[in-house]
Amino acid sequence: NTARRKDTARHHSAVHLLDSALIKKLGNHVKQAGSLVEPNRLRFDFTHNAKLTDEEIKDIEIMINGWIQECYPVNTTVMKIKDAVESGAIAIFTEKYDELVRVVEIGDVSKELCGGTHVKNTGEIGFFKIISEESLSKGVRRIEAKVGMSAYDYVIKLEKTLNLVLKELSTNIDELPKRIVELKQPSKEALKSFRFEFDQAKLKKIDNCNFYIDFLDGDIETLKKYGDTIKNTVKEVVVVLYGKFEEKVYIVCMVGGNCKNYFNANAIIKKICSKFGAKGGGKELYAQAGVNFDKFNPNAIYEQSLYL
Ligand SMILES: [Zn+2]
Structure with a gap:
C-alpha cells in the first residue's frame, strides 16, 4: 500500500x-x-x-x-x-x-x-x-x-511512560532527577533501625594496632553508633568510618583502649581532610568530618598513610 x-x-x-x-x-x-x-x-x-x-x-x-x-x-x-x-x-x-x-x-x-x-x-x-x-x-x-x-x-510513548513515573512519584519533570537520588538513599528512619554486623575481616593491622575501616550508607549519627559497637567488641581499636548520606560523605574516627598512646583521632581526621578537601576536626579520642560526594575519592579510603 x-x-x-x-x-x-x-x-x-x-x-x-x-x-x-x-x-x-x-x-x-x-x-x-x-x-x-x-x-x-x-x-x-x-x-x-x-x-x-x-x-x-x-x-x-x-x-x-x-x-x-x-x-x-x-x-x-x-x-x-x-x-x-x-x-x-x-x-x-x-x-x-x-x-x-x-x-x-x-x-x-x-x-x-x-x-x-x-x-x-x-x-x-x-x-x-x-x-x-x-x-x-x-x-x-x-x-x-x-x-x-x-x-x-x-x-x-516516552512521554506516556514519563507521565506515569511522575504521577507515581508525585513529582514533576524538573524535580525527577533529585527525587530518584532521594529514593536510592536510605531514609533517616531506615538508618535508625539498621543493624550493624561486626566483620572480623575488616580489621587491619596498621603499625601494631587494629584499624577497623568501613564505608557504608549513613550520616554522622549512624557512624557513631556503628563505631561504638566496634569499640565495645574489639576494645583496642582505631575505627575510621565513612558514610554516604544524601550528597555528602561523613567521616568519623574513634580511638579505643590503649591505642590512644599511639594514635590521635583529630590528627587522623586532619590527614583525611587534606586528602579530600574535607572539613572537620575533634579531639584525641573522637573526631569527625564531612565532604561533598563529588570531591570524595573512594579509592583513597584504605590508603595506609592516611592513618599513620
Ligand atoms: Zn537510497
Missing part, C-alpha cells in the same frame, strides 16, 4: 542522511556495514571503534533534523559507474553495479550510488530520532532510528 511505501522511502532516505552525518561527525573511517529499512524504523551498521557519547548522538540528530528542515531536493541521475565514482559518489548499499548506475544526490550533503526508493524532498522525512546505539561486533556499531510519524509515536 502507498502509505507503507512512503514511510519506507522516508526511512530509506534518512539512511543516506545518517551515513553523511556519521562521516561528518565521526570521520572518514565510517563505512556502512549493513542496513535494514522498514516502514516504522531503520537500522544502520557502521565501522567505528567507540561507543557514541550522548553529545555525539545529539549532534547527529540536530544535523539531520537541520537537513530535513532545509527541505533539500533529492535528485537522481543515471550515469556511467566510472563517472559516478569520479564525481565522489559513495556506494552505501552493497550490490552488484551495472555499467550504468543511479546516483542519488541530497542537496549538497549526500551523494550516493543507490537504486532504492526515496522521498522527493528531505522535508517529507519530517523528524529524525535515534532510539538506540550499541555495539554489534568488534569495531562495528549499530544505530536504530525512526522518522516521521513513527518517531512521533516513539516520543509519545
Whole structure:
C-alpha cells in the first residue's frame, strides 16, 4: 500500500542522511556495514571503534533534523559507474553495479550510488530520532532510528511512560532527577533501625594496632553508633568510618583502649581532610568530618598513610 511505501522511502532516505552525518561527525573511517529499512524504523551498521557519547548522538540528530528542515531536493541521475565514482559518489548499499548506475544526490550533503526508493524532498522525512546505539561486533556499531510519524509515536510513548513515573512519584519533570537520588538513599528512619554486623575481616593491622575501616550508607549519627559497637567488641581499636548520606560523605574516627598512646583521632581526621578537601576536626579520642560526594575519592579510603 502507498502509505507503507512512503514511510519506507522516508526511512530509506534518512539512511543516506545518517551515513553523511556519521562521516561528518565521526570521520572518514565510517563505512556502512549493513542496513535494514522498514516502514516504522531503520537500522544502520557502521565501522567505528567507540561507543557514541550522548553529545555525539545529539549532534547527529540536530544535523539531520537541520537537513530535513532545509527541505533539500533529492535528485537522481543515471550515469556511467566510472563517472559516478569520479564525481565522489559513495556506494552505501552493497550490490552488484551495472555499467550504468543511479546516483542519488541530497542537496549538497549526500551523494550516493543507490537504486532504492526515496522521498522527493528531505522535508517529507519530517523528524529524525535515534532510539538506540550499541555495539554489534568488534569495531562495528549499530544505530536504530525512526522518522516521521513513527518517531512521533516513539516520543509519545516516552512521554506516556514519563507521565506515569511522575504521577507515581508525585513529582514533576524538573524535580525527577533529585527525587530518584532521594529514593536510592536510605531514609533517616531506615538508618535508625539498621543493624550493624561486626566483620572480623575488616580489621587491619596498621603499625601494631587494629584499624577497623568501613564505608557504608549513613550520616554522622549512624557512624557513631556503628563505631561504638566496634569499640565495645574489639576494645583496642582505631575505627575510621565513612558514610554516604544524601550528597555528602561523613567521616568519623574513634580511638579505643590503649591505642590512644599511639594514635590521635583529630590528627587522623586532619590527614583525611587534606586528602579530600574535607572539613572537620575533634579531639584525641573522637573526631569527625564531612565532604561533598563529588570531591570524595573512594579509592583513597584504605590508603595506609592516611592513618599513620
Ligand atoms: Zn537510497
